[in-house]
Each structure stands twice: as structure tokens, then as C-alpha cells.
Amino acid sequence: MHLLITGAAGFIGSALTRALRTAGHTVTAVDDLSVESPRARPDGLQVRDVRSLTPHDLDGADTVVHLAAHKSVPASFLTDAFEHNTAADAHLIRAFARSTARRLLLASSCEVYGQHAGPLPETAARAPRSPYATGKAATEHLAEVYRPLLGPGRQIAVARLFNTFGPDEGADAVVPAFLDAAADDGELTMEGDGGQARDLTHIDDMTAMLTRILARRDLLPIVNCGSGRACTILELARSVIRVAGGGRVRRVPARPNEIRSFTADTTLFADVYGLLPHRPLAAALADTLRQRRPQHCTSTGAPR
16 A cells, blocks of 8 residues: 555654554655654655645545644643644545545544543544544544545545553653653652543554554444553552552642543454454553663563
8 A cells, every 4th residue: 555644753653654664555654743752753754734735645645544633632721732633634634535545544532532431332422521632523523524525435534542652652641651750760640549541552552453444445434443441540550660660659639621431442343353452551561661761671671
């Protein structure tokens, strides 16, 4: 395939670009580099805003994967992330509709579900509770508007991504923040009682899921991408402390309006795209620490 990926220098985008190129696919990588990162940029990266892409830019691609976004939920209450994300998403959907590219895969988020109990199937009502989540829900609605207007064989699909972690993730996210603090025998800052549950998926597993989706000719309109397993923040902190051999929890007030639980119902993904890849959390945390902090490993390669 020839794919065009936006957000290709980001955490998930860079991993997906690397995996697809390793598998022999041609990837046009696009990123505006608005987020500073120590990650190596993909070869041939086009540094440009998504809103500068034209239908002609998309014509050469069989599939467009749109990952670019300002993704911080708390920051979306204070910045123009909602306006930026929705403008970029709407522009890309319109450009795709006027191009000859066959498929568009849009990255959405579990945040669109809002507060629901139990594993979340794709049919659960959207009930966003942040500007970021509202923007993602709006993009999903816009995809639904354009989908029936496309010609035969053309598709717009949505992948709802759950919490993804790995060694190249930004230090402001919970897993790297906990690992870095524990490696320094410092404090793991936990908001509230730590009972918030999250569906944590290692970047290798998320990349494998996205690659498996892209390998299919026909895509589901919407599908969850997650582990299907819940882990509370308190359980995560305890696992990190065990893996790192240091650290302690410091409690701070709960974040206002925070969603209590996110867990993916992965039945649809498994039925259509096959069994989910899954790395046990402890092993995935150890590998992530080893790659983030090589000096924190013993001569055997195990975390100290």
C-alpha cells in the first residue's frame, strides 16, 4: 500500500510509520512538529499543517491515516485545541472526499464515550465531557455525514483509541510520569483515590491493531482499539513501584470532571480483525522502563 499518515512524528504516528515501512509499505509522513519531542523524525517527513493538504496531496495514497491532534484533555479546557482539532479534521475529511484516495482512517478516542459503566461497546452513546472529546465526537459525526456521499469502494472509518503507552510517550502522561518518578525513587503523583480505571495498551499492541485494520480491504465504520482490560491508577502505581524497585505514592486532589472508568469492549475488533495482541502489563512496564532509562537496568537487563 501507499499510505499518507498525519501526525507521523507523534507517539503513535511514528511507531505506525516505522511498522508499515518495515512491512514494505510506502508511507508519506506528515507532521507540523507543533509538539516538541526527542523522538527521531521519520525519514522524508513533510513538515506542514494538516490544513495545508489538498485533494491532490492525497491522490497518490491508497489510504490516509489521520492521527494528528492536540490530545491533552485537561489542556483542552484552557486552549484552542477544540477549534484546532475540529478545523483540521473537517479540512482533511473534505480533502479526502474530493481526492482519489480510497480509504480514510480517522483516529478518535475513548473519551467520546464519557461516563459509562462496564466495557464500552461501539454502540454505547457518545457523551463527551471535555472540549477534546467533544471535538472527536464532532469528527465522528462529520464522517457519518460524508460516508454515504462517497463513490463505490471508498470508505471513511474511525478507530477509537484507548490509553496507549510506551517508551517514546511524552513525560506528561501517567505511565511515563510514574516510571520516571519511580526510577528516581521519587513520588508518583496520584490524583484522587486512584480508583480511576483505564484500558492501558502498549504501543506495540496498538500498532499491531492498527496495522491489522489497514491490512483489510473493507474497514468497519467504527471500532475500538484497546486491551479490553481495566487497570486502576492505584494498581498501576503499585505495579510501577514493583517494576522499578522504588518510588512512593503522593496523593493530590482529584481532577474536576474526570471520567471514572474506560474499558474497551473488544468483541467487534476480535470478530472482524482477529484476536487482539496483548502484552501483560508488568512485562510491558518493565520493557518501557528499560527503554526509557537504560541506566536503571542491571547487567542482566532486568529493572533494578
